[in-house]
Amino acid sequence: MTITREHCEASDARDELAPLRQEFELPDGVIYLDGNSLGARPRRALAHAQDVVQREWGVDLIHSWNKADWWNLPLRLGNQMAPLVGAGADEIVVTDSTSINLYKVLANALRMQQQRQPHRKVIVAERDAFPTDLYMVQGLIASLGQGHTLQLLDDPQDLPGAVTEQTAIVLLSHVNYRTGYLYDMAACTALAHERGALAVWDLCHSIGAVPVDLNAANADFAIGCTYKYLNGGPGAPAMLWAHPRHRRDFWQPLSGWWGHARPFDMAVDYVPEHGIRSFLCGTQPIVSLGLVACGVEIFLKTDMQRVRAKSLALTDLFIDLVEQECTGMDLTLVTPREHAHRGSHVSLRHPEGYALVQALIARGVVGDYREPEVARFGVTPLYLRYVDIWDAVQHLKAVLQGREWAQARFHRRGDVT
Numbered sequence: 001m002t003i004t005r006e007h008c009e010a011s012d013a014r015d016e017l018a019p020l021r022q023e024f025e026l027p028d029g030v031i032y033l034d035g036n037s038l039g040a041r042p043r044r045a046l047a048h049a050q051d052v053v054q055r056e057w058g059v060d061l062i063h064s065w066n067k068a069d070w071w072n073l074p075l076r077l078g079n080q081m082a083p084l085v086g087a088g089a090d091e092i093v094v095t096d097s098t099s100i101n102l103y104k105v106l107a108n109a110l111r112m113q114q115q116r117q118p119h120r121k122v123i124v125a126e127r128d129a130f131p132t133d134l135y136m137v138q139g140l141i142a143s144l145g146q147g148h149t150l151q152l153l154d155d156p157q158d159l160p161g162a163v164t165e166q167t168a169i170v171l172l173s174h175v176n177y178r179t180g181y182l183y184d185m186a187a188c189t190a191l192a193h194e195r196g197a198l199a200v201w202d203l204c205h206s207i208g209a210v211p212v213d214l215n216a217a218n219a220d221f222a223i224g225c226t227y228k229y230l231n232g233g234p235g236a237p238a239m240l241w242a243h244p245r246h247r248r249d250f251w252q253p254l255s256g257w258w259g260h261a262r263p264f265d266m267a268v269d270y271v272p273e274h275g276i277r278s279f280l281c282g283t284q285p286i287v288s289l290g291l292v293a294c295g296v297e298i299f300l301k302t303d304m305q306r307v308r309a310k311s312l313a314l315t316d317l318f319i320d321l322v323e324q325e326c327t328g329m330d331l332t333l334v335t336p337r338e339h340a341h342r343g344s345h346v347s348l349r350h351p352e353g354y355a356l357v358q359a360l361i362a363r364g365v366v367g368d369y370r371e372p373e374v375a376r377f378g379v380t381p382l383y384l385r386y387v388d389i390w391d392a393v394q395h396l397k398a399v400l401q402g403r404e405w406a407q408a409r410f411h412r413r414g415d416v417t
């Protein structure tokens, strides 16, 4: 059956998530397929930022640490987003960046292994991981100087063979940032545990994109961005989760006063808090942190099962339309077709991938480019419509038919996009 724009309009008319689009500020004439890199702005974020700056800061000044409960904001936000990732109460803090939070949880996990199974010196991660994850591992093991090594997987299928007696930690992105490959979190965690390793999950491309159940999967630690699918705002602080069964072993090297059991004692010695607060370091960026709530609130008006159903419908539509409209145009699907292994974006490879993305941006279709040759299109069900996918693929077809990428090609390198 040939898909038409009318089919897409009918899907929009039936879509129970459609009203949530109004919760976002979206520029006219733009089809935004980059919410996996920087989520769109919740409308309420503007008024909320104004309230924090004008009243909480401007009027209440120092009293806001208590009056507006700034002090507990990292935990309050963690509790608010807990249902999105299958976490319980007081199991998440929102603080610092994903990179920094990864450093903290890896240090915690390595220390646990050092105490119980000190022969385990290998961290298994993917070669194709978002590079900051690998860089943070490299920096941490260099600073520890205990002979740890990083072992890189070339393919998700290689995981079972790679986790051995020597493995301390398995570090995986739940959804790969480039390909969109989705791991089975419960199965991979079980595999790591059976072999004596700990499982650390990067949720940057899965929180707000696919259902996550950290407790059901029995994961050990997780970290993830709030500025992508969660729409928390540019550079908004990241989340950090640690399984409560490890509470007695909670430990992290960035032992600032915000993680101290009694910070206002101003004592000389660091005594960590017992709970998840021990993963805090210093004073939080309150304005940016506060905005995280505005995105999460919109997710709480629905649930991740509904978001997932629409996400799969939209990525299916994208893939089907590319096949229907753009055959013989040198596009290769990178993202898995299998729902069980697909996140919430569609990646297509094209020899002129970079220029292709530039030509689409010139037409108002905002996706992004990732080396090598990959054009990446993020699908955010809260604010995208079925017709947006139709229109985006029509633009893609026009760019390919008209070889519009040929002009964009010369602007490569040095161009900031």
Ligand SMILES: *Cc1c(COP(=O)(O)O)cnc(C)c1O
Pocket: 097, 098, 099, 100, 129, 130, 132, 133, 173, 177, 202, 204, 205, 225, 238
């Ligand atoms: C976006 C992303 C990051 C970003 O980390 P920051 O510290 O926020 O810059 C880390 N890991 C993955 C998998 C990502 O997709």
